[in-house]
Amino acid sequence: MRVDELELDERIVGILQGMGIRELHPPQSDALEHVILGRSTVLAAPTASGKSLVAYIGLLRKVLEGKKALYIVPLRALASEKFDELKEFECLGLKVGKTVGDFDAPDPELRKLDIIVATSERADSLLRHRSDWMYEIGVVVADEIHLINDPSRGPTMELTLVRLRDINPDIQFIALSATIRNSIEIADWLQAKHVRSDWRPVALKEGILLDNVIHFTDSTSKTLAKRPDELSALACDTVSDRGQILIFVNTRKSSESVAEKISRALQKEHVSDEEGLGLAALADRLDMSEEEPTSTGARLARCVRGGAAFHNAGLTDAQRKLVERSFRERKLKCIVATPTLAAGINLPARRVVVRDTTRFDANLGNVPIPVMEIQQMCGRAGRPQFDPYGEAVLIARSEGARIRLMEEYLLGEPESIRSKLGAEPALRSHILAAIATGYARNSEELMAFMDKSFFAHQVDVWTIEGMIGNVLAFLEESGLIEVGHDGFSATMFGKRTSDLYIDPLSAVMMKKAIDRSEICKADELAVLHVCCSTPDVYQLFLRKSDSDWVPALAEEHHGRFLLDVPEESSGEHEDFLSALKTACLLKQWMDETPENEIVAFFGVGPGDIRNRVESAEWMLYSMRELARLFGSPLTGLLNPLVLRVRYGIKEELLPLASMRGIGRKRARTLFNAGITGPGKIIEVDFREMDALPGIGPVIAASLKDQARKFA
Numbered sequence: 171m172r173v174d175e176l177e178l179d180e181r182i183v184g185i186l187q188g189m190g191i192r193e194l195h196p197p198q199s200d201a202l203e204h205v206i207l208g209r210s211t212v213l214a215a216p217t218a219s220g221k222s223l224v225a226y227i228g229l230l231r232k233v234l235e236g237k238k239a240l241y242i243v244p245l246r247a248l249a250s251e252k253f254d255e256l257k258e259f260e261c262l263g264l265k266v267g268k269t270v271g272d273f274d275a276p277d278p279e280l281r282k283l284d285i286i287v288a289t290s291e292r293a294d295s296l297l298r299h300r301s302d303w304m305y306e307i308g309v310v311v312a313d314e315i316h317l318i319n320d321p322s323r324g325p326t327m328e329l330t331l332v333r334l335r336d337i338n339p340d341i342q343f344i345a346l347s348a349t350i351r352n353s354i355e356i357a358d359w360l361q362a363k364h365v366r367s368d369w370r371p372v373a374l375k376e377g378i379l380l381d382n383v384i385h386f387t388d389s390t391s392k393t394l395a396k397r398p399d400e401l402s403a404l405a406c407d408t409v410s411d412r413g414q415i416l417i418f419v420n421t422r423k424s425s426e427s428v429a430e431k432i433s434r435a436l437q438k439e440h441v442s443d444e445e446g447l448g449l450a451a452l453a454d455r456l457d458m459s460e461e462e463p464t465s466t467g468a469r470l471a472r473c474v475r476g477g478a479a480f481h482n483a484g485l486t487d488a489q490r491k492l493v494e495r496s497f498r499e500r501k502l503k504c505i506v507a508t509p510t511l512a513a514g515i516n517l518p519a520r521r522v523v524v525r526d527t528t529r530f531d532a533n534l535g536n537v538p539i540p541v542m543e544i545q546q547m548c549g550r551a552g553r554p555q556f557d558p559y560g561e562a563v564l565i566a567r568s569e570g571a572r573i574r575l576m577e578e579y580l581l582g583e584p585e586s587i588r589s590k591l592g593a594e595p596a597l598r599s600h601i602l603a604a605i606a607t608g609y610a611r612n613s614e615e616l617m618a619f620m621d622k623s624f625f626a627h628q629v630d631v632w633t634i635e636g637m638i639g640n641v642l643a644f645l646e647e648s649g650l651i652e653v654g655h656d657g658f659s660a661t662m663f664g665k666r667t668s669d670l671y672i673d674p675l676s677a678v679m680m681k682k683a684i685d686r687s688e689i690c691k692a693d694e695l696a697v698l699h700v701c702c703s704t705p706d707v708y709q710l711f712l713r714k715s716d717s718d719w720v721p722a723l724a725e726e727h728h729g730r731f732l733l734d735v736p737e738e739s740s741g742e743h744e745d746f747l748s749a750l751k752t753a754c755l756l757k758q759w760m761d762e763t764p765e766n767e768i769v770a771f772f773g774v775g776p777g778d779i780r781n782r783v784e785s786a787e788w789m790l791y792s793m794r795e796l797a798r799l800f801g802s803p804l805t806g807l808l809n810p811l812v813l814r815v816r817y818g819i820k821e822e823l824l825p826l827a828s829m830r831g832i833g834r835k836r837a838r839t840l841f842n843a844g845i846t847g848p849g850k851i852i853e854v855d856f857r858e859m860d861a862l863p864g865i866g867p868v869i870a871a872s873l874k875d876q877a878r879k880f881a
Contacts, residue, residue, distance in 0.1 A: 177197035197367035210362035217549035222880035237308025275669030325596035372552030413520030433476030484775020496547035606668035612657030676704035683732035701789035
């Protein structure tokens with residue numbers, strides 16, 4: 171079908187044609203047949219089959235009719251990508267915005283927008299804050315809806331869709347999914363039309379590498395040139411044919427070591443002098459993206475000089491974005507990544523290699539990676555407009571493994587996705603939210619709400635009636651809800667907990683610590699330990715090298731903790747120590763320990779520090795809000811801690827660090843030069859400030875301008 175054959179506003183057709191889109195792919199045509207008529211639709215199709223265009227057309231159609239549109243994504247990185255793409259349509263006179271954080275604010279400015287891109291957690295938060303503009307939403311896109319299967323984010327996406335339908339009964343859902351076994355079940359739940367397709371814009375060859383030979387599913391084979399290691403052989407073979415390669419491994423350490431090996435091989439044989447100059451400039455940009463150089467950043471820059479890079483959670487957002495953009499621009503020839511890169515980010519390559527089909531689980535050891543995830547990684551193979559075909563390769567160590575991988579992963583069906591709403595942490599958070607917003611005022615209304623979920627569509631909701639009863643008992647005993655003859659209602663404590671978007675168990679732990687602070691003199695480490703003990707913060711693992719200093723610190727700090735210290739022989743004691751180790755990382759960050767020293771001492775990457783900082787800042791903010799609610803003097807200690815954790819500084823730098831363009835290192839440079847705040851910035855000579863290390867004329871001019879506005 172041609173674009174100009176669609177029954178669409180001519181302005182939309184004109185923009186699509188201007189973007190070079192004149193004909194639709196088969197799955198797009200099939201899905202748009204329903205979307206244009208306003209029907210809810212589930213489109214399950216492979217990566218790069220053009221699902222997003224279907225969603226965009228559906229959004230634009232509703233917005234031009236005067237409705238608002240909400241585009242829900244599972245990841246922040248994906249929100250940025252979709253926001254950038256949708257901005258292209260603002261020439262129609264509509265406004266596009268993005269909201270991904272700040273869960274404790276309704277953000278009335280969103281009312282002015284026509285299309286809002288949000289993570290599922292942010293959309294849920296807006297519903298909890300009763301943002302009235304959400305009643306004007308006419309269409310919701312649920313991207314990567316198969317992630318309802320994910321234990322951490324799935325329940326939020328699931329119940330957000332339930333609540334949106336309840337406040338807008340005529341809402342149109344456009345759900346986009348990878349090819350999964352039971353996509354029709356999701357369509358039934360959403361009362362939507364179901365469109366499933368295996369069509370791809372670029373043909374996909376899939377095979378298994380064993381003993382230097384790739385055995386493809388179509389019974390053909392390819393022999394690679396002999397090299398010291400198979401991944402370098404695959405990379406060099408791809409690049410010699412002017413292709414790019416994505417390699418997935420299951421650990422961060424592997425992603426870095428493999429990238430280094432491949433970088434050396436490519437630099438030796440496949441990087442021209444001209445390319446080398448461009449890659450050297452890119453490596454320098456990566457170095458400059460860090461205010462404080464780290465060993466991780468230096469290692470990445472070394473890899474980039476050979477045309478390869480690693481991509482994992484240890485990188486900062488700036489580093490990851492630069493690596494992704496450089497790969498899209500074909501400056502980088504290879505990325506070695508952990509599987510998180512496969513989750514929705516648009517980053518195709520000629521050849522995709524999956525080295526590992528197992529990963530480590532803290533409770534179960536090495537477990538198989540689901541077929542659906544492996545097939546999503548393989549689906550990245552083949553760049554439309556660049557490649558005549560895509561090639562996905564798994565690696566086997568024996569003939570038996572080759573046969574098993576072929577049957578299970580390449581020829582097998584992906585798993586059915588299952589709701590994860592039955593897990594207690596998800597239930598306690600969403601049940602409290604339903605009560606706090608007045609959505610469920612008694613047991614009958616609560617069960618009716620749960621009965622609309624995907625969980626109830628798959629399993630009789632009454633099977634978790636006992637668990638729901640336990641959650642209600644916990645919420646009542648903890649003072650989060652009150653139960654009377656005519657139903658239940660949230661207390662002020664419960665409403666604030668729901669608005670703060672934290673696990674009710676986290677709030678209960680904080681309340682206990684706030685109460686204990688009345689009799690126990692709290693210090694910074696004790697407060698940080700409380701935040702790091704909550705289920706909302708991902709703790710650092712204890713290593714063998716931590717077995718002496720962390721218990722010794724716990725003993726030294728005995729009597730000052732705001733939470734009970736578990737028995738040393740109990741499993742809870744290890745969690746206690748893990749939280750203490752995480753709190754120590756944050757304490758070093760706030761005390762301005764150089765980032766590279768933190769990276770080396772704790773065995774983490776710069777991205778890990780940022781992730782813990784972001785979580786801890788929110789927990790400290792939440793603890794401060796609860797302390798205010800209960801009138802606790804602990805508020806005074808928490809006020810500066812929120813900002814100190816955000817910026818990684820001692821308290822004396824707060825007046826400087828809040829200024830635009832100033833991080834912890836520049837703030838310390840200014841302070842040590844006697845420039846302690848905006849007033850001093852106005853007084854100091856421009857040339858004196860410009861000459862300071864890391865400042866320069868651009869930042870000096872910006873600081874002068876900001877300081878005058880402060881005055």
